[in-house]
Amino acid sequence: MNQSSADALPESLVVVSNRQPYSHEWTADPVEGAITTDDVAVTTATGGVTSALDPLMRSLGGTWVAWASGDADMAVADEGIVAVPPGEESYDLKRVPLSDEEIEGYYHGYANQVLWPLCHEESGRIWAKPTYWEQYRVVNERFAKAVRDVTDREDTVWFQDYHFALAPRRVRTARPDATLHHFWHIPWPAPTVFDHCPRGEAVLDGLLACDVIGFHTESDADHFRRCVEATLSDATVDLDDGVVRYEGTETRAVANPLGIDVAGIRSRAENADTGAVRRQLLGDTVPDPSIPVVVGVERLDYSKGIPERIAALDHLWERRPDLRGAFTYVQKASRTREGIADYRRYRQDVVAEMQRINERYGTDDWHPAVYTERRLSAETLAGLYRVADAALVTPHRDGMNLVAHEYPTACVDGDGALVLSELAGAATRLDGALTVNPHDIAEIADALERALELDERDRRDRLDRLQASIEALDSTNWVERQFRADSG
Numbered sequence: 297m298n299q300s301s302a303d304a305l306p307e308s309l310v311v312v313s314n315r316q317p318y319s320h321e322w323t324a325d326p327v328e329g330a331i332t333t334d335d336v337a338v339t340t341a342t343g344g345v346t347s348a349l350d351p352l353m354r355s356l357g358g359t360w361v362a363w364a365s366g367d368a369d370m371a372v373a374d375e376g377i378v379a380v381p382p383g384e385e386s387y388d389l390k391r392v393p394l395s396d397e398e399i400e401g402y403y404h405g406y407a408n409q410v411l412w413p414l415c416h417e418e419s420g421r422i423w424a425k426p427t428y429w430e431q432y433r434v435v436n437e438r439f440a441k442a443v444r445d446v447t448d449r450e451d452t453v454w455f456q457d458y459h460f461a462l463a464p465r466r467v468r469t470a471r472p473d474a475t476l477h478h479f480w481h482i483p484w485p486a487p488t489v490f491d492h493c494p495r496g497e498a499v500l501d502g503l504l505a506c507d508v509i510g511f512h513t514e515s516d517a518d519h520f521r522r523c524v525e526a527t528l529s530d531a532t533v534d535l536d537d538g539v540v541r542y543e544g545t546e547t548r549a550v551a552n553p554l555g556i557d558v559a560g561i562r563s564r565a566e567n568a569d570t571g572a573v574r575r576q577l578l579g580d581t582v583p584d585p586s587i588p589v590v591v592g593v594e595r596l597d598y599s600k601g602i603p604e605r606i607a608a609l610d611h612l613w614e615r616r617p618d619l620r621g622a623f624t625y626v627q628k629a630s631r632t633r634e635g636i637a638d639y640r641r642y643r644q645d646v647v648a649e650m651q652r653i654n655e656r657y658g659t660d661d662w663h664p665a666v667y668t669e670r671r672l673s674a675e676t677l678a679g680l681y682r683v684a685d686a687a688l689v690t691p692h693r694d695g696m697n698l699v700a701h702e703y704p705t706a707c708v709d710g711d712g713a714l715v716l717s718e719l720a721g722a723a724t725r726l727d728g729a730l731t732v733n734p735h736d737i738a739e740i741a742d743a744l745e746r747a748l749e750l751d752e753r754d755r756r757d758r759l760d761r762l763q764a765s766i767e768a769l770d771s772t773n774w775v776e777r778q779f780r781a782d783s784g
């Protein structure tokens with residue numbers, strides 16, 4: 297990091313996120329009394345937030361406040377605090393335990409049945425039981441208290457994501473001189489969609505206690521400012537310089553796209569044993585494990601557009617019988633938020649569609665689609681990307697979508713093509729993808745056909761452009777840009 301970049305960073309930092317960067321799990325039944333290191337295993341989270349913020353916290357020091365997910369988390373902590381990473385102990389992880397009632401109302405409730413569908417423009421799925429808002433407020437206050445306990449007057453705090461819209465105001469009241477940042481990792485909707493938000497005014501009021509709010513795209517930041525203008529009569533919004541003035545605070549709403557740890561993914565892909573990855577994922581199911589592969593990797597979330605993608609494969613194989621047997625589609629899926637009925641139904645639909653397509657086209661010599669919910673290590677995932685000739689990333693809406701960054705980065709053999717939804721934040725920043733409307737089944741099928749048949753020069757050129765644009769958004773740059781926005 298050079299001097300001018302380092303100057304933008306605070307001396308120490310408090311990060312607040314729902315998921316924690318490290319979790320502790322029992323390796324066996326814990327022994328009564330003293331807990332030894334043999335009783336617990338530490339797992340590092342693999343998401344985009346951890347890979348961007350853990351290196352920062354390791355270099356700056358400070359405290360990361362997050363939800364304690366299991367009993368072992370709290371058992372190893374002293375008053376909820378444990379030093380991480382193991383063996384290095386460069387910052388504190390302060391865990392906030394939540395009751396079942398709180399998890400239901402805050403996480404499965406207001407966060408994921410109100411804000412998530414609202415921001416992904418699925419307002420028909422909003423379900424706002426009274427307890428959801430109540431528990432969202434309680435939990436935001438709980439996190440705000442945890443922040444107040446570890447901060448002094450002028451400290452810097454960085455809240456992450458839609459789980460914490462209210463906590464900033466609760467911290468601001470007690471720490472008027474602190475610097476408060478927020479990053480909203482999912483899309484921000486247009487005012488006509490935001491109108492559907494139950495308690496929308498309170499959400500905006502909470503966020504506007506921050507000095508800086510980051511969004512992935514210019515359009516999200518613009519939507520946010522326009523929602524403030526349309527909703528809060530006491531706010532003054534300067535649409536040209538992006539500043540909102542409200543309750544004595546000047547808030548900058550800025551576009552700051554998140555990237556990935558490019559060097560890390562590249563090196564995992566370079567070291568991957570691609571033969572082993574093929575055997576592990578295709579071995580038992582596909583008669584010819586050396587067959588070309590097209591990949592899709594996502595959580596089983598209704599915003600991801602997986603059924604349309606399966607319909608596009610169906611359409612392509614129907615229209616081009618010569619492509620039957622020419623490649624196998626691998627869908628790596630992760631179960632998510634299964635406490636919510638919409639997610640359970642979505643998974644059932646995806647599994648049924650995968651089965652249907654295999655029954656329709658499968659032969660003794662060819663398995664059209666492989667579906668796996670297996671947890672893959674970061675190395676195996678990078679290997680899967682490297683093996684794939686093309687990737688389909690076709691969400692209906694997505695804040696950024698980091699698979700769209702990871703796949704081209706892992707194509708270290710210079711071979712690979714990306715079909716990307718024009719409604720993912722990534723499409724506004726990445727150059728070289730074949731972009732599609734994620735609802736247009738014929739267009740997805742055409743783009744996949746093209747991806748498979750690109751001539752070598754075009755394929756290489758597109759991948760070079762993708763890799764260059766991804767490198768420019770590396771996660772280190774994301775951190776620095778957020779803190780530079782602080783100074784205007």
Ligand code: G6P
Binds near residue numbers: 314315457481633695
């Ligand atoms: C996606 C979104 C993030 C969000 C996360 C929550 O990755 O892009 O913005 O924080 O989902 O997932 P979870 O499993 O914690 O509900």
